[in-house]
Amino acid sequence: xxxxxxxxxxxxRYDARAKVTGSLKYADDxxxxxxxxxxxxxxxxxxxxxxxIDTTEAKRLEGVKAVLTAKDVPNNETVTRFGQSTEVGxxxxxxxxxxxxxxxxxxxxxxxxxxxxxxxIAEQALDLIKVNYEPLPGVFDPEEAMKxxxxxxxxxxxxxxxxxxxxxxxxxxGFAESDVIIEDTYRVTFQDHAFMEPESGISWIDxxxxxxxxxxxxxxxxxxxxxxxxxxxxxxxxxxxxxxGGGFGxxxxxxxxxxxALLTWYTKKPVRLVYNRDETFMCHSKRxxxxxxxxxxxxxxxxxxxxxxxxxxxxxxxxxxxxWVTLYATVNAAGPYVVPNVKVKADVVLTNNxxxxxxRGFGAPQPNVAYESIMDELSRKLNIDPVEMRRINxxxxxxxxxxxxxxxxxxxxxPEAAEKAxxxxxxxxxxxxxxxxxxxxxxxxxxxxxxxxxLHDTSRCYVKLxxxxxxxxxxxxxxxxxxxxxxxxxxxxxxxGVPMSKIRIYHSDTALTxxxxxxxATRQCYMSGNxxxxxxxxxxxxxxxxxxxxxxxxxxxxxxxxxxxxxxxxPSQYVSLNKVVKACDTAGIELFCEAQFNAPFTxxxxxxxxxxxxxxxxxxxxxxxxxxVDIETGQVKVNKIVTCYDVGKAINKAAxxxxxxxxxxxxxxxxxxxxYQLEKGVPKTLSFAEYRIPSSxxxxxxxxxxxxxGGGLGPYGAKGIGEPAxxxxxxxxxxxxxxxxxxxxxxxxxxxxxxxKALKEKSL
Amino acid sequence: MKKIPxxxxxxxxxxxxxxxxxxxLINLLRDELYLTGTKYGCGIGECGACTVFxxxxxxxxxxxxxxxxxGKEITTIExxxxxxxxxPMQISFLKNAAVQCGFCTPGMIxxxxxxxxxxxxxxxxxxxxxxxxxICRCTGYTQIIKAIKEYAHSMKG
Numbered sequence: 038x039x040x041x042x043x044x045x046x047x048x049x050r051y052d053a054r055a056k057v058t059g060s061l062k063y064a065d066d067x068x069x070x071x072x073x074x075x076x077x078x079x080x081x082x083x084x085x086x087x088x089x090i091d092t093t094e095a096k097r098l099e100g101v102k103a104v105l106t107a108k109d110v111p112n113n114e115t116v117t118r119f120g121q122s123t124e125v126g127x128x129x130x131x132x133x134x135x136x137x138x139x140x141x142x143x144x145x146x147x148x149x150x151x152x153x154x155x156x157x158i159a160e161q162a163l164d165l166i167k168v169n170y171e172p173l174p175g176v177f178d179p180e181e182a183m184k185x186x187x188x189x190x191x192x193x194x195x196x197x198x199x200x201x202x203x204x205x206x207x208x209x210x211g212f213a214e215s216d217v218i219i220e221d222t223y224r225v226t227f228q229d230h231a232f233m234e235p236e237s238g239i240s241w242i243d244x245x246x247x248x249x250x251x252x253x254x255x256x257x258x259x260x261x262x263x264x265x266x267x268x269x270x271x272x273x274x275x276x277x278x279x280x281x282g283g284g285f286g287x288x289x290x291x292x293x294x295x296x297x298a299l300l301t302w303y304t305k306k307p308v309r310l311v312y313n314r315d316e317t318f319m320c321h322s323k324r325x326x327x328x329x330x331x332x333x334x335x336x337x338x339x340x341x342x343x344x345x346x347x348x349x350x351x352x353x354x355x356x357x358x359x360x361w362v363t364l365y366a367t368v369n370a371a372g373p374y375v376v377p378n379v380k381v382k383a384d385v386v387l388t389n390n391x392x393x394x395x396x397r398g399f400g401a402p403q404p405n406v407a408y409e410s411i412m413d414e415l416s417r418k419l420n421i422d423p424v425e426m427r428r429i430n431x432x433x434x435x436x437x438x439x440x441x442x443x444x445x446x447x448x449x450x451x452p453e454a455a456e457k458a459x460x461x462x463x464x465x466x467x468x469x470x471x472x473x474x475x476x477x478x479x480x481x482x483x484x485x486x487x488x489x490x491x492l493h494d495t496s497r498c499y500v501k502l503x504x505x506x507x508x509x510x511x512x513x514x515x516x517x518x519x520x521x522x523x524x525x526x527x528x529x530x531x532x533x534g535v536p537m538s539k540i541r542i543y544h545s546d547t548a549l550t551x552x553x554x555x556x557x558a559t560r561q562c563y564m565s566g567n568x569x570x571x572x573x574x575x576x577x578x579x580x581x582x583x584x585x586x587x588x589x590x591x592x593x594x595x596x597x598x599x600x601x602x603x604x605x606x607x608p609s610q611y612v613s614l615n616k617v618v619k620a621c622d623t624a625g626i627e628l629f630c631e632a633q634f635n636a637p638f639t640x641x642x643x644x645x646x647x648x649x650x651x652x653x654x655x656x657x658x659x660x661x662x663x664x665x666v667d668i669e670t671g672q673v674k675v676n677k678i679v680t681c682y683d684v685g686k687a688i689n690k691a692a693x694x695x696x697x698x699x700x701x702x703x704x705x706x707x708x709x710x711x712x713y714q715l716e717k718g719v720p721k722t723l724s725f726a727e728y729r730i731p732s733s734x735x736x737x738x739x740x741x742x743x744x745x746x747g748g749g750l751g752p753y754g755a756k757g758i759g760e761p762a763x764x765x766x767x768x769x770x771x772x773x774x775x776x777x778x779x780x781x782x783x784x785x786x787x788x789x790x791x792x793x794k795a796l797k798e799k800s801l
Numbered sequence: 802m803k804k805i806p807x808x809x810x811x812x813x814x815x816x817x818x819x820x821x822x823x824x825x826l827i828n829l830l831r832d833e834l835y836l837t838g839t840k841y842g843c844g845i846g847e848c849g850a851c852t853v854f855x856x857x858x859x860x861x862x863x864x865x866x867x868x869x870x871x872g873k874e875i876t877t878i879e880x881x882x883x884x885x886x887x888x889p890m891q892i893s894f895l896k897n898a899a900v901q902c903g904f905c906t907p908g909m910i911x912x913x914x915x916x917x918x919x920x921x922x923x924x925x926x927x928x929x930x931x932x933x934x935x936i937c938r939c940t941g942y943t944q945i946i947k948a949i950k951e952y953a954h955s956m957k958g
Contacts, residue, residue, distance in 0.1 A: 049898070053898075057878075057894050058882055059836075059877070059878035059906075063837075065841060231938055233840070233850055233902065233905050233936065280902075281902060282902045282903065283902040285938070314844055519939075520901070691944075695898055695939070698940060698941035698943040699940045700941075703941075724845060725848055726847055731942075733935070734930055734932075736941060739941050
């Protein structure tokens, strides 16, 4: 096919109409007759011994149907997984504990569960559960937690749960050869996903004794994990994934599902459980805070010679996906730069803080803050223009990642992306007020799409052309709001020449839809897009073969356009799709296909020195920003953000732009406002008033520049964009603030206080 | 707790209900009337996902006691379309890709309609100021602002 019919167009989403009318049923919008209300009792200490739990009074309260503690959970301790069926080992599968047992590891940890006839009764029952705690000292700083003799968060002899490294060349020699060396420590803090839809779901047992869970989840493959918790066969748990009200990685781990499963299993009744907003802040994962010690050396001409990085991540009370996130950080530690001598060491450590796990960007945004700030500093020291600095040092097509040596075989959009993002800022704004300073910053980066290749990732999709010419898709794909299901419909519309209105998709149901894998790792366009394309092309080819018999033209000269099979060189010759479908049906030709797409598989790397391919491919881009800084108040206002990525091919242009705009603002929040604060493990920011995310008034219009190289591994050459879009705006803003007022903020968020303090220190 | 009878108009239809003195409007809408288009996002008036009209005034359903709607008229997102014909603001959100996860969308649309009633020709700054209480985590607001601007523009012509 030379020209696309619907691919590349900015079309309204499949699910958008149901969303603007309010008719779409999210997880919290579904009820069942006779259902009970679930509630979770949370630990009031970040570190404590549980001496005893007395549930007698709670159980006696009228209307209470179940009160459960750790001893009631068939398998209270299993391992954290995120949908993989591969046994990876090497410390990746950390402890997953359903309910706190003996020892509490973070404030808000689930201690007991209640199911009752009303929400009020369930809440009263929580108050009647008597937990006798013995508070323990705890440890709240990952660097402290690493020291010998530190308080032990868990049951093992060390708080360190993951150690990674990679190196090439000889950094000592590299630093000796360098003309300029910059050594600095950068710190980034906890970021909450702050999705609008709280964690929610409902569970029931069906006619055949199967436990059904209808839930807002990015990973319906957790049905296996829930079955393991209950100690029942995997095929006795069914997940029905709802369209999510946002996820951003926060619905990648199990949230309400184990609790729902246990309460329904014990009561045999439907149970509904929805987190309050303060509960969602306190009790789900956060982005990992990192301490990042960097040393970077360059020649006078700007060429990088050596980079050494030591990263320490805070895992909070449990491992969840910390090991994976830290591996991403390790791989990304040198950014998209050619550095002959590199040494990276990364540790991730348990503390008694809120646990951390996946958050959009998954370990890439943290090191990006450090290396891109240092690149800016180097370019200033050497008096080299920021774009020129990237021209000199960025990897280009055919180059390799300086951390792991992974070779890029697809188009690498450097320095193109940096040039475009910088140029689009236009002429600098004027400031009429001498206290308001204008500044601009640039950052470049790369971010993988698709899961780590040693996870042996697969996705499946079923496509069926019905006898009336309408189309049915079945895919296990969870849709977190980025347009995942709509994308699959668009691919099928393209291949089968039918309008979007004739396509129906059934999605994310482990009983009825082929498993498509998780909606994480910016993988669905690539993985499920390819599985869908494969299935649709098989059905298409069967249609065309039959049409060859009807039209007497070679298959290569046929296309399906507007529900007709047409001869491409003479569109007056055609046969209706309907007629071909009927002919196929009569001849017993199957007009359905379930296809599987496999990502490239690689062995598990040596984690102490990661070498070679760890990801299928990467998305490359640049972000730039103009800010004003008020030197009297320290207030930063963002005038403009430009986001430029090579998206390979924008299948739905409006959706891709939406990801780039939204991602930029997600990253801007991380840079300027968002700070989930804890004081000795006690969370202090449990509302949108205390944990501020950007409002319409805070943000500028985001300008998006799409490079469409066609070089991606997804359908039609597409790359993934969901996570890359948020991953480098923070350093661009740090660099812009420096440009405005000459102070470099080395810890996020960039608050007015920090700016004023730095300005004061500078003037001394 | 003793239940109190109330009468009100919801999306053009007269209804009666028995509510507890501490019931909130959001519970009445979602749990009694099954109008789930009004969303629970925070419960304390900080996100705007439960924005509805009460007698033409924009309110947050999580902050209003249900008993206080006695004798009043409520319009929710479900009350905007006329049959299959969507409200032009809904169409503008569709056309401008202003919808991602959609959880903030009903509240956004209600607030945008209120803005148009108060100020049919707003500047971008006025739109951003008026919409600030409705939080969106997905879009970065660019396409939402565009949808509102385009609606205002189409109403002028």
